[in-house]
Amino acid sequence: xxxxIIITRGFYKDITDIPHFSIQVNYEGCLIEHDDIYFGxxxxxxxQLDNFEKTRKNEVIIDGGSRFKLTILPNNTxxxxxxxxxxxxxxxxxxxxxxxxxIDGEFVSIFINSFKELLTNGKELNI
Numbered sequence: 001x002x003x004x005i006i007i008t009r010g011f012y013k014d015i016t017d018i019p020h021f022s023i024q025v026n027y028e029g030c031l032i033e034h035d036d037i038y039f040g041x042x043x044x045x046x047x048q049l050d051n052f053e054k055t056r057k058n059e060v061i062i063d064g065g066s067r068f069k070l071t072i073l074p075n076n077t078x079x080x081x082x083x084x085x086x087x088x089x090x091x092x093x094x095x096x097x098x099x100x101x102x103i104d105g106e107f108v109s110i111f112i113n114s115f116k117e118l119l120t121n122g123k124e125l126n127i
Contacts (some may be wrong), residue, residue: 003027003099005070005084009122010035019122023068025086027099033084037064042119053112056080078105082127101127 006024011017019042022035024074039045039062048060052072062070071083087094103111117123 003063003101005082005099005101006127007118007125007127009118021064021118023064023086023117025068025097025099027084027097030095032088032095032097034064034067034086034088039064039119044118046116049112049116053109056108066112075097076100078108079103080108080111 002069004024004026008022010021010022011019017096018038020035020113021037021039023033023037025032038042043063044062049072052058052060052074056074059074060072064070066086069085071085073081073083075081080103082103084097084099084101086097086099088097111127114123
């Protein structure tokens with residue numbers, strides 16, 4: 001089974017104009033899914049992604065609250081490392097999943113553009 005993250009965008013038109021995101025994290029046989037994750041200011045995230053792509057410095061945190069967080073970190077080879085924290089309550093307990101994905105330097109621009117397409121146009125993102 002291939003490790004992956006799938007993120008899609010949707011709207012609850014009768015409730016709010018703010019987009020929500022459905023997230024599926026499948027990592028080493030553990031599956032966590034959410035259909036109602038909200039990120040902060042999408043314009044700010046897009047600007048942070050642009051700045052990160054140009055400088056490959058610092059980190060970008062895509063914060064979906066306690067249930068989902070994606071951190072984009074530079075690595076020393078020009079690529080990036082994605083750190084994903086997902087949490088799901090499975091009564092009587094909970095599952096906390098920390099997963100890592102590496103993207104080689106020549107594919108960073110493709111990833112950044114794909115993430116921005118998700119935020120602005122709702123194009124599904126597959127990592």
